[in-house]
Amino acid sequence: MTDLLNTIQAALALPATAPTFNGAGALPSAFAVTDLASASIAAAGQAVARLIEQQTGRLPEVSVDRRLASFWFASSIRPQGWQVPPLWDAVAGDYASADGWIRLHTNAPHHRAAAERVLGKVADRADMAGKVARWNAAELEEAIVQANGCAAQMRSAQDWQRHPQGLAVNSEPLVQRETFAAARETPWLGSIARPLAGVKVLDLTRVLAGPVASRFLAGLGADVLRIDSPTWNEPGVVPDMTLGKRCARLDLKRSDDRQVFEGLLKDADILIHGYRADALERLGYTAAEWQALAPGLIDVGLNAYGWSGPWRNRRGFDSLVQMSCGIAQAGMAWKQADTPVPLPVQALDHATGYLMAASALQALSERLRSGRGGSARVSLARTAKCLLEAGQVPEQPALRAEEPGDQGLVVEQTAWGPAHRLLAPLNISGTPLQWDLPAQELGSHRAQW
Template sequence: MTDLLTSIQAALGLPHTPIPFTAAGALPSAFSVTDLACASIGAAGQAVGELLNQQTGRLPTLEVDRRLASFWFSSSIRPVGWNVPPLWDPVAGDYAAKDGWIRLHTNAPHHRAAAESVLGACADRAAMASKVAQWAKSDLEQVVVDAGGCAAEMRTWEQWQAHPQGRAVNAEPLIQFGHHGSHNGTLWQGSVAQPLAGIKVLDLTRVLAGPVASRFLAGLGADVLRIDPPTWNEPGVVPEMTLGKRCARLDLHEKTDRALFNSLLKDADIVLHGYRADALERLGYGVTERQKLAPGMIDVCLNAYGWNGPWQNRRGFDSLVQMSSGIADAGMQWKHTDKPTPLPVQALDHATGYLMAASAIKLLTERLSSGQGGSARLSLARTAKLLIEHGRGSEELLRVEDEHDQGMLVEQTPWGPAHRLHVPLRITGTPVQWTLAASELGSHRAQWW
């Protein structure tokens, strides 16, 4: 735990201060998933503390609950009388190829269509399995990716270290910071109770990592506006990830919507995006264009496989990175089974999300002091390296049957009432809390409050 926290603090430029982690137990895993949860959440809290110390002269105390941190890395919401839609498409998952295992990620309709353009239409997993079995895993991975889909063959950590992309991402820092431009409004509008009040966050992220970051920022008082394309949906995670945000839709291929997006970007303090490295460039919103529109902006970006190497523009998700980087293989060995064994939660997503939030808060703290904008780059694959290199999981397992002992908050959502777990992070004088319940994508107008 100490080594993980120290590594994250060093990457963020935070003091190497111990943070108390209360409660006991850990998620069952080949790796220290609960320690990663506590360390990443704790570091995000420490970044808040450094901001408050700069602005008020008082450094708050912090505490992270191990059990609640573990639960939040899975799901924080408990529906009452309704169900969250399934997280996975029916044919998404791991399949045995001729020479090993491969994972197909088909949650988005266009990603499933890409896989089926290669393999043929598949009504169910059995049909998909019979077709995958005819392929060599490396060949199928490449052909699906070339078709615009998402796939990853299972590699060992040693194979990943020897792979050109593994070498590239493992040579990158956990967080790559940069600075640019200047910002006129450098006065802090927040308070101890809401440190990020008055901060506008433009959230262009999907699924988990980026939305975890923006959810945390919203819980500290930021005005978070999430923008999605007209047809995008992710029903399995919307109730979990839209907490505290307003969600709008814009078509950046359409002139009127682009003009509106430009005005939102100009006024944003923080922009979070998880597009592939070249995607915003192709839309006309590359780094240079973004800095012209908003010179003092804080620009925090995420991708799956890192920012250098042959895969820097490859589509990817947590589950695919676990396959590529050796995590699923190590889990298989740990569990003594013959199938890929991923982490018990999508820990790369969640941890990277809190690291994104911590990076944004650190850059904001610097901007309040210097007036200078900044950027941070993170990747799921680099977070995977952090986890793998910090060793095995705990033998003292978490008791999950009594999670309700941790307390719940009642939330009225568009789908019905729900309970929301108390947050795992305690910052003295600064409650992490949300004024907006989770909402449907596209349920708000694309404008700042």
């Protein structure tokens, strides 16, 4: 725990003080997943505490419940009388190739279509397995990526260290931070109880890491507006991830929607985005464009495989990065299994999300102090390196299956029906994490502040 916390604190320029950790939580893995969960949530809490201290002179105490942190890294919502749709497409998953293992990510229809352009139409997993078995893993990975799909060959950590992209990721800091000259003097409108009241967050992220960040900021009082394309959906995670947010749709390839988006951006304090490194540039939006449109903007970006190297523009997700960087192979050896063994939760996504939130809070503190905006860049692959460097751990007893009692749940009337939401794993004295809006469907609001 100490090494992970120290590494994250150093990356965020947070004081090397220890928050309080209590409770027991264990997510069985070759790696310290519960420690990563607890440390990343604690760092986000410390960033909140430092913002409050800067504005009020009072430094709140920060504590993390390890058991709740472990649960939140899986899911924070417990539906009552309805079910969350499956997280995975029917043919997504790991397959044995002619010379090893490969993971296919087919959750989005266009990603499944890309895989089927390479492999041919498939009816089910057995059909997919038969087609994959004829391919060399590296060749299939490259073919699907070239078809604009998502796939990852299983590599060992040693192979990843020698890979050009592994070398590139190793040269990057855990958080790349920059302060801009462009200034915007804005007063602090918050309070100890709601430190982000009046802060507008424009969220262009999908699936998990970015939405984790904006969900956290919403719990501190920020006005979070999530923007999705007209056709995007992720039904398996929306009930967990849209808590506290308003959700709208815009097509940034349409001139009228671009005008709406740019109007939103001009009034935004924080922009969170998770597009590939070149995707926004192709739409005409670079970091320089952000600052020209919104001087003093805080710009927090996420990438799967890092911000340099040959894969900087590659599509990727947590499960794919785990295959590429050696986590799944190490888990397989640890478990003495004959198939890949990933982390028990999408821990790279969740931890990176809290790094994004902490980065946004640090940049906001700087802007309140100097008027200058700033940027932060993080990646799932760099978070994976942090976890790998912490080393393998002895086998832990599994987190008990029973849920927290009534004292650990809050009733929430979501767009799909009633649900129980776990209490937040983070306690900041005087600053309760609380969300003003229940989880919503994507596109359920207008694109306006």
